Amino acid sequence: MGLYEIPLTTIDGRTCTLSRYRGRVLLIVNVASRCLFTPQYAALETLHRRYVDAGLSILGFPCDQFGHQEPGGEAEIADFCAARYAVTFPMFAKIEVNGESAHALYRLLTAAAPGWWGVERIRWNFTKFLVDREGRVYSRHAPQTAPRRLERGIRRLLG
Incomplete structure (x- = not known):
């Protein structure tokens, strides 16, 4: 199954796939509300607002x-994302990213872009995957990588 065919559920309970994002650059991030990296929501929202019209979609899981x-x-x-960080980028239902119950999306992402020493496992919240317009994983970034540091790669993929 390809990236655009994987079944997903939006944060408000609607079933969908990523086919609606075909042809867009994607930044896919596993997020959490009570994490040391939670303030990255603000930087992700800044990137979203800056590049959404150019073809970037940030997707929070x-x-x-x-x-x-x-x-x-x-x-x-x-409610937390809207009230605390004014998040307007698409958010999805809570998922697992590791183990036997890992969501198919994260199985695909981690196989395509393993982390350090080839380890596929996600190490923590706010791991980021940059995906090109053709649905290929371009790069994987550690939780501590500030979203603004991805801007150069985003611009390159946006063309």
């Missing part, structure tokens, strides 16, 4: 696999 840092339900997560 809440995950509670790391230190129970995303304990709330989808409505609580959506």
Whole structure:
């Protein structure tokens, strides 16, 4: 199954696929509301507003696999993101990114772009995957990589 055919659920419970983002540059991020890196929501929103009209879509996937840092339900997560960081980029239902229950999207992303020493496992929240307009994973970035540091690669992929 390709990137654009993987079934997903939006944060408000609608079933979809990434086919609506075909032809766009994607920045896919596993996020959490109670993480050291949670303030990155602000920088992600800045990138979203700066490049959405040029063809960038930032996609947030809440995950509670790391230190129970995303304990709330989808409505609580959506409210937090809107109230605290004015997030307007698309958010999806909570998923798992590692292990036997890892979502198919993250299985595809981690196989295409393993981390250090070829390890596919996601190490923490706010791991970022940059995907080109053809749906190919271009790069993977560690949680501590500030979103603004991805801007050069984003501009390159936007052409």
